[in-house]
Amino acid sequence: FICIFFKFLLLSDPELFPLQIVSRCDICVLQDVVDPELKAVKALVTSLNRYDEHHYEYVSSQSLGKTSDDLQQYVFIYRTHLVKQLGQHQYKGKAFVRPPFAVHFSCNKTDIKEFVLVPLHTDPDQAVQEIDWLYDVFEEVSAKWNNTNVMFLGDFHAGCAYVTRDDKKNIRLFTNSNFSWLIGDREDTTVTDQTNCPYDRIVVHGQSFLQAIRPFSGMVFNFGKEFRLKQAKVLKLSDHYPIEVRLKGSAPLLQATPLLVVGAIIRFVFPAL
Ligand SMILES: *[C@@H]1O[C@H](CO)[C@@H](O)[C@H](O)[C@H]1NC(C)=O
Ligand SMILES: *[C@@H]1O[C@H](CO)[C@@H](O)[C@H](O)[C@H]1NC(C)=O
Numbered sequence: 001f002i003c004i005f006f007k008f009l010l011l012s013d014p015e016l017f018p019l020q021i022v023s024r025c026d027i028c029v030l031q032d033v034v035d036p037e038l039k040a041v042k043a044l045v046t047s048l049n050r051y052d053e054h055h056y057e058y059v060s061s062q063s064l065g066k067t068s069d070d071l072q073q074y075v076f077i078y079r080t081h082l083v084k085q086l087g088q089h090q091y092k093g094k095a096f097v098r099p100p101f102a103v104h105f106s107c108n109k110t111d112i113k114e115f116v117l118v119p120l121h122t123d124p125d126q127a128v129q130e131i132d133w134l135y136d137v138f139e140e141v142s143a144k145w146n147n148t149n150v151m152f153l154g155d156f157h158a159g160c161a162y163v164t165r166d167d168k169k170n171i172r173l174f175t176n177s178n179f180s181w182l183i184g185d186r187e188d189t190t191v192t193d194q195t196n197c198p199y200d201r202i203v204v205h206g207q208s209f210l211q212a213i214r215p216f217s218g219m220v221f222n223f224g225k226e227f228r229l230k231q232a233k234v235l236k237l238s239d240h241y242p243i244e245v246r247l248k249g250s251a252p253l254l255q256a257t258p259l260l261v262v263g264a265i266i267r268f269v270f271p272a273l
């Protein structure tokens, strides 16, 4: 599964590239989605179902944010033959600007059969605090579903001026060794040459989840390179690259079995239609 967060500007005219990116994934997480009536999301899923051999469904959070002119949703898009949604939960504790929205999934084809995905798009002004609060989110969702296989992912603003090396001691997801960061501090998840920052991250809890992930599969997907797009064109789609991670499959991969891929982050901003 790949989870993708995308900044996605042109949905009235669904472009091929977003479809190609989303259809690499078994699960995509989109953040920064501004589409309260879900028109753009539905159009995207309809196009996917037409374009791709797999069948996709979506689940969305409510519009979240502090002010009415900046409300965003978290949206998951997933392949129904592979994964099943077991439950969803809107976190309400702590003062997140866009509180995490957790979804509990099951998948029979991966080593790990049940896991929880929790996206977060931090507020840059309180990124350190919000990343630290993910520990409280972990306690709540793992207790709710009796499952400690929890993966956090998204644009945490976890680098450059927002989160410094010194800040890490105040972030329990760093200080508690049960959490593993799969996108390292040296990555650059931003598109422009002007910045070199590992803002987008994937963090998993626990040894069993870590062992169910293909080693070194957490990475930034530079779709500009892959699709040979000019930087200006890439920037029209997003100012961040997606990040992604792959889960190990439980059975030897049959030829017909799609690669089991998890993770990824592109940020789609859907225009309010
Ligand atoms: C996995 O297998 C169980 C038991 O056979 C079944 O109930 C469930 O629907 C399957 N899950 C998926 C995603 O196919
Ligand atoms: C919670 O999960 C553990 C380990 O998977 C299991 O042994 C235990 O019975 C579960 N507890 C409940 C209340 O379901």
Ligand SMILES: *[C@@H]1O[C@H](CO)[C@@H](O)[C@H](O)[C@H]1NC(C)=O
Residues within 6 Å of the ligand: 176, 177, 178
């Ligand atoms: C890490 O996880 C183990 C197993 O769940 C637990 O016993 C231990 O207390 C955890 N360590 C920390 C620092 O939370």
